[in-house]
Amino acid sequence: MELKQDPEMFQILDENGNIVDGQQAPDLSDDELKDLYRWMLRIRTFDGRAIKLNRQGRLGFYAPMAGQEACQIASMAALEKSDWLFPSYRDIGTALYHGISMEMAFLYSRGMKDGMKVPEDVNMFPPQIIIAGHVPHAAGAGWAFRLREEEHVAIAFFGDGATSEGDFHEGLNFAGVYDANSIFFCQNNQYAISVPLSKQTRSETIAQKAVAYGIHGIQVDGNDALAVYQATKEAADRARKGEGPTLIEGVTYRFGPHTMAGDDPGRYRTKEEEEDWASRKDPLKRFRKYLESKNLWSDQEEEKVQEELLEEMNNAIKKVEKMPKGSVEDLIDDLYTETPEILKKQKEEYLSWKEGK
Structure with missing residues (x-):
């Protein structure tokens, strides 16, 4: 492994849409x-x-993703249909691109048990709500591909806040040790809810965290669709060749x-900051x-x-x-093949309460 971390942010298109x-x-x-722009739009x-x-x-739960279209779509465009996607709750764009239907996305948002019941022809795990909980899953899948000598790649998407979680570090360490066919894509959108990046880490970049795990790391302009595509394509090519994972x-x-x-x-960011990103750095305007x-x-x-x-x-x-x-009892019955006694008791209590209303 020669390259551990690129010293500067990788960019192909400047803010005016010109090649750097x-x-x-x-x-x-x-x-x-x-087609890439059409999907971003x-x-x-x-x-x-x-x-x-x-x-x-x-619709019920929904996490807006405007501003992050280049990260989600250009990265997936660089992969194959046979690769495996591990999204978080904000990554519905990646899931739609990879093949889930709009109805499924809506069912998921409305809390229906069939929401994100992934079709057989879509290689994807359901969106993870637990912050960074899917990072070890993507590491494990990438290791399985390595053991089977398959050229599939597993990619996990998460935000900058996830890099403060133990699952992030455990997943990257495991992937590095076992040369997993994995890509870990951090969409650094500057805030973990209301916590700014400066209070998430003292590292100059998130990409440099790759050095600690002996894997490739690159910081890319996430609003530059061409740079995101190129960085992901190169990461996938390395993984398929058995050259290890990338952050x-x-x-x-x-x-x-x-x-x-x-x-x-x-309550935690200024209008001036928002307007600057929207006016000068919008990924759609640039592309x-x-x-x-x-x-x-x-x-x-x-x-x-x-x-x-x-x-x-x-x-x-x-x-x-x-x-x-849907109903509460449907969720209880659908969770296990054989419902545990404690859930049976909870279901009985719920039905009793429901009948008494």
């Missing part, structure tokens, strides 16, 4: 570039509509609240400028994609709302 001096764009066709549009549905009481730190920003469950970003410089995008195409997605979302939510509502 000394860099070159990944080998992507015009159609692939347009779909996720941005999905996010805005999902927030409205939540406020209308038609990728995507420096990005969460435009909205942490979740729709009452978080108020105005669109690049496409426009190549005459690959127009206002008409933008409107068409947004209209198609909104129609798809409206149809999906109407379909989900017609489905029977």
